[in-house]
Amino acid sequence: MPKAGSRRLAPFLVVLLGAHAAGTALAQAAREPVTLTLMVAMTPQELASFRPALAAVDDAHPEFVVELEPVPQGAFTERANARLAAGTLPDVVRVEGLSAQALIRRGALLDLAAAPGFDAAVLDDYFPGVLEPFRWQGATWALPDTASPDVLFYDKAAFDEAGLAYPTDDWTFEDMRQAAIRLTRDANSNSPLDDGFDPDAVVRWGWNGSLTHFWQRHLVQAFGADWCADDECTTFDVTDPDVVAAVRWWADLVQVDHAGLHDPYSGGQTGVPGDPFLAGAAAMGYNGFFAVGQLNDLGAVDYDVAQPLLGVDGQRRTPLSTNAYAIAATSPHPREALALVTALTAPAFLAETWGRPGHAVPARRSAAPSVVDPGRAPAGCPGT
Amino acid sequence: MLNTALVAALTVVGTVLSSSLVGYAFATLAARGKGVLFALLLSTVMLPSAVTLLPTFVLFSRLGWVGTYLPLVVPHFFANAFYVFLFRQFFRSLPRDLFDSAELDGCSPLAAYWHVALPLARPAVAVVAVFAAVGAYNEFLEPLVYLTRESTFTVSLGLAFFDGLYVSQPQYVIPVSLVALLPVGLAFFLAQRALQRGIVTTGGRW
Numbered sequence: 001m002p003k004a005g006s007r008r009l010a011p012f013l014v015v016l017l018g019a020h021a022a023g024t025a026l027a028q029a030a031r032e033p034v035t036l037t038l039m040v041a042m043t044p045q046e047l048a049s050f051r052p053a054l055a056a057v058d059d060a061h062p063e064f065v066v067e068l069e070p071v072p073q074g075a076f077t078e079r080a081n082a083r084l085a086a087g088t089l090p091d092v093v094r095v096e097g098l099s100a101q102a103l104i105r106r107g108a109l110l111d112l113a114a115a116p117g118f119d120a121a122v123l124d125d126y127f128p129g130v131l132e133p134f135r136w137q138g139a140t141w142a143l144p145d146t147a148s149p150d151v152l153f154y155d156k157a158a159f160d161e162a163g164l165a166y167p168t169d170d171w172t173f174e175d176m177r178q179a180a181i182r183l184t185r186d187a188n189s190n191s192p193l194d195d196g197f198d199p200d201a202v203v204r205w206g207w208n209g210s211l212t213h214f215w216q217r218h219l220v221q222a223f224g225a226d227w228c229a230d231d232e233c234t235t236f237d238v239t240d241p242d243v244v245a246a247v248r249w250w251a252d253l254v255q256v257d258h259a260g261l262h263d264p265y266s267g268g269q270t271g272v273p274g275d276p277f278l279a280g281a282a283a284m285g286y287n288g289f290f291a292v293g294q295l296n297d298l299g300a301v302d303y304d305v306a307q308p309l310l311g312v313d314g315q316r317r318t319p320l321s322t323n324a325y326a327i328a329a330t331s332p333h334p335r336e337a338l339a340l341v342t343a344l345t346a347p348a349f350l351a352e353t354w355g356r357p358g359h360a361v362p363a364r365r366s367a368a369p370s371v372v373d374p375g376r377a378p379a380g381c382p383g384t
Numbered sequence: 385m386l387n388t389a390l391v392a393a394l395t396v397v398g399t400v401l402s403s404s405l406v407g408y409a410f411a412t413l414a415a416r417g418k419g420v421l422f423a424l425l426l427s428t429v430m431l432p433s434a435v436t437l438l439p440t441f442v443l444f445s446r447l448g449w450v451g452t453y454l455p456l457v458v459p460h461f462f463a464n465a466f467y468v469f470l471f472r473q474f475f476r477s478l479p480r481d482l483f484d485s486a487e488l489d490g491c492s493p494l495a496a497y498w499h500v501a502l503p504l505a506r507p508a509v510a511v512v513a514v515f516a517a518v519g520a521y522n523e524f525l526e527p528l529v530y531l532t533r534e535s536t537f538t539v540s541l542g543l544a545f546f547d548g549l550y551v552s553q554p555q556y557v558i559p560v561s562l563v564a565l566l567p568v569g570l571a572f573f574l575a576q577r578a579l580q581r582g583i584v585t586t587g588g589r590w
Contacts, residue, residue, distance in 0.1 A: 037532075043548050044556075069532045072544035082529040085438045086445035272554060273547075290548075298555070 033062060034333045036340055037090035039069040039083075041076040045293065046359050053353045057343045064336040084108050089328040091337045092344075095142055097133035097322035098215060104134070104141045110327040111139040115338040122342075125364045134324050142324035143345045146360035148289035150318045152176075152306040158183055158204070158283035162191075167284065169307040173222060173249075176284070176309055180206025180259035183283035192258045199258045202269075206259035208277040208285025211250035218319055220246045222311035277301070288321045289371070293358045322363065388521055388538040389567070391456050395520040396513045398461035403512060404505060406463040407471025408497045412483055422472075429465045433525065441529055451532040456523070460516070467512045474508040475501055510575060521568055539564045 042050060047070060058066045069090055071079045077099060083089045089108055103109055112118050123131060123140065127147060134142040154167050162182050167175075181192050183206035190197040211219050214236075220227050225242035229235040237243065253260040261282070267273035269281075276282035278294050280301055286308070295301055308318040325341040327334055343349060350362035355370030362368050410422055444455040478501070486496040502509070524540040531537055543560055546553045 043553075044545050047545075067533075070534055070545070071528070072541070073548045075528050075544060078525065079529055082438060082441045086442045086450075088445050088450065274554070294553075 033065045034336050035067055036064045036092060036333060036336055037067045037069055038092045038094075038340065039071060039079070039090040040094040041071050041073045041096070042094075043073065045297075045357075046354075049353050049357045049359060053349055054344075057340070057349065061339060061343065064333070064340060066340065087330055089330060091328055091331040091333060092340050093326050093328060094145070094323055095134075095326050097144075097320065097324070100133050100142060100324065100326070101136065103326070104136050108329055109141045110329045110331065110334060110337075111141060112143065112327070112338070113139060114334075115327055116335040117338055122345075125347075125366055127363065127365060127368070129320060130322060130363045133320075133322050134326070142326035143341055144322050144324040144363035145345050145350055146321075146323045146354050147363035148321045148361045149308075150286040150288050150321070151308060152284060153277055153287045153291060153295075153303050154284035154306065155277070155280075155282075156302045156304055162283075166304065167306040170310065171306065172310045172312075176207065177253060177257065177259065180253070180284070181257050182206070184257075184259045197258070202258060203281070205261050205276060205282045206257075206284065207253060208261065208275060208282035208287070209264035210254045210260035210262060211247060212262070212264060215319065218317035219250065221317055222246075222309065223249060224312045277303075286318070289361050290321070290359065296358070321360075323360075324363075385539060385564070385567070387536055388540075391453055391527075391538060392517045392520040394453070394457040395460045396516045398457060399464055399467060399516040400509055400512055402461050402463040403467035404471045404502060404509065405497060407468045408475050408501050409493075410468065410472045411475035412480075412496075412501075413493060425465045425468060437525065437529065444530065450530055451536075452530075453536065455530040456520075456526055460520075464516075467516070470512060471505065471508055474505055478504060514571070514575060517571065518568060 038054075040047075040050070051068070054066060054068060058064075076096070080089065080093070080103065084103075084106070093103075093109075095103060095109075113120065120140075122143070126144060130144050130147040131140060134140060134144065152167055152171070156166065159166055159179075164179055164182060167179070183204070184191055184202060185204045186198045187201040187203050188196065188198070192199070217226070217228060217233070220243060223242070223246035225240060225246040227236055227238055227240070227243045229237040238247070250260070254262045261269050261276060263269050264276050264282075265274060270276050270279055272279040272281065275285075275287060275291065277285045277287060278291060278298065278301070295303055308316040310316060325344050327337040327341060331337050345364070347362070347364055347367040350364060350367040351370035354360045355362045355367055358371065358373075361371050406425075410418065415421075440455075440459075441450070444450055447454075449455050449458075482500055482504075483496050486500045487493075491499065522540060523538070524544065527538045527541045528544075531541065543557060543564065546556045546560070
């Protein structure tokens, strides 16, 4: 080739080589997985099921690498508030239904519809009401994974010892109260109906609590009252006569009947922190599905369950313990974060991690039957 | 357990060195406004840790220290007001002549601190070391907000996982707590004599 021609070609070749190098670098950067931080508040037993399943999700998604940040359940708020103050909330956070609105209304979370690739059709697979704790101003801010209702747990041995029939699905709150009085025992095995009963020496209560928390709205609604003065329950009204009557019913269960606890969870009355039924200090009570695993693990209580009690209007009401995955509004990787959330709420993942191990009821209709033990399924249970 | 031991050891070293040095300075050196400075230092004892937690977290977050042990250890290298007070009181009880003769022999104040004051302060050092170690061992809130990876968790943080939102698991909490108590109990029995002497000398009380 003539020298003049090669000189004209050289700059062109330099530009071509430079463009190739830049393109290669960009392509490599595009292939580098992003690191997603995932904060979860779980018990050690739940983490034991969750970790291997999360590792499988990580392996199946080369576009991201997950760094798990476990936090104790009772300390989630402190950790989340500190991270929020510094603007470093993890990319994906598993939030509990009771505390989700606090994060949503502070602008900490991303509207899922704004996340690239979100398919709203997935919401159709959720049970009604499950999405409500994570909705605000018409938007959905988190995708639930578990939704465990409270049901009536009862100690069969306590009922046998008292000579009482087991609870049925037709029980009302008054049926419960009558049984709870007869199931309560003091240190001398006297019930409140016996002479010599010592209310200061109760060792087993008939009911595992009373009206002790603001979120127990359902225990007031069961008596035809409601202490929420508006739809979003931002204002309380405890002056309504119906509300007063409902609250008085629960107060009498504790103070007059001596069959309920005024301080069920701290251990101040029972001597053991945590739910009194699980501790063997109550003959029956409402508990969430988490109690199944705990009771089976402890093996100390021969228990069974019944449907929640009927209210005065013939309706059953129960709180739903929900958890959901949310994307932080400050996450620099919303697309990958949504892919992670989608994987963590996939029916197969929910069945493997939550349903089959018996930790909680999956929030999606297609995965919920996985929690049922086929050998002991209730009559008419779907999928059995 | 090893994580907790590492944090506690570094905390003890940092607390003893920094607090003794500052206490020595307040006790032996002359400076204008020393009284005001000392009052200002003591006023920090009145600040609850919850008040400073969030601003401190923001600071360490901006430094990129969250997820490491640095936020748990480094602040202890900047003296603790209460322990500075203890050391100051101890050094003031020593004869002034000791430091004067060291100065006459050519010692700088720092050399006098290292070669004369600190060796004499063994009882006070023992008290501060034990208090700092126990405090670091039992600390929960700081490991909760600063440590993110399970492999770095301390004993107090690990124990908290057995206390769920709705139910605790005493069948795990009690034996783990017992095991966690063993190192502290052993340290107390081994350092008991020095601790008692130190408490008598410094007047420090729980």
